[in-house]
Amino acid sequence: MPILSTFAHSDLPSAFSWQAIAYAALIRVTVFHAGTDYAIDGVGNVLTATPYRGQGYGRQVVERVNDRLDTSDADAAALFCAPDLEPFYAAAGWSPCPGGTRVDSHLYSELRMMRMLSPRARAAAKSLLTTTMDVGWAW
Known part of the structure; x- marks a missing residue:
């Protein structure tokens, strides 16, 4: 049975000692939206x-990500x-954003949640979810 582990990027074990079967990454960005800067993970x-x-x-990976997010700032x-x-x-508590996303002045085709x-x-929340959000890049 695989073991679910969480690692900081700098602490990843050697590629020769493990095999990832599921994965997610977190990155902190600042997004300016409707006159306010937001810290977005x-x-x-x-x-x-x-x-x-x-x-x-x-x-399980998304649940672990959610746990980490719930304790973040x-x-x-x-x-x-x-x-x-x-x-x-x-099903994991994420909300769709029908307002869409603009990346470098172009509408991005992927769904933002x-x-x-x-x-x-x-x-x-209403503005963040329903109006177009401008981001410099789509992580």
Whole structure:
């Protein structure tokens, strides 16, 4: 049975001593939206190796990410995914953002989903979820 472990990037074990079957990365970005700077923890590169899909490993990784986010000092968390993954992330507490995302002045085709973490992000949730958010790059 695989073991679920969390590592800081600098603490990853040697590639010769382990095999990742599911993975996610977190990166902190600052996003200026509707006149306010928000600390956003971007979730990226969520994946499960093909032979292990459908066995709950991706769900476990997202649950671990959510636990980490819930104890962070970020205002919100955001991720980008294909529209068919919306039910997967929604089941884990993520909300779709129909307002879309603009990356370097171009509308980004991937679905943005968010979790509001701080009181000020929760107060601004309607704007954060429903209006277009400008980001410098899509992590």
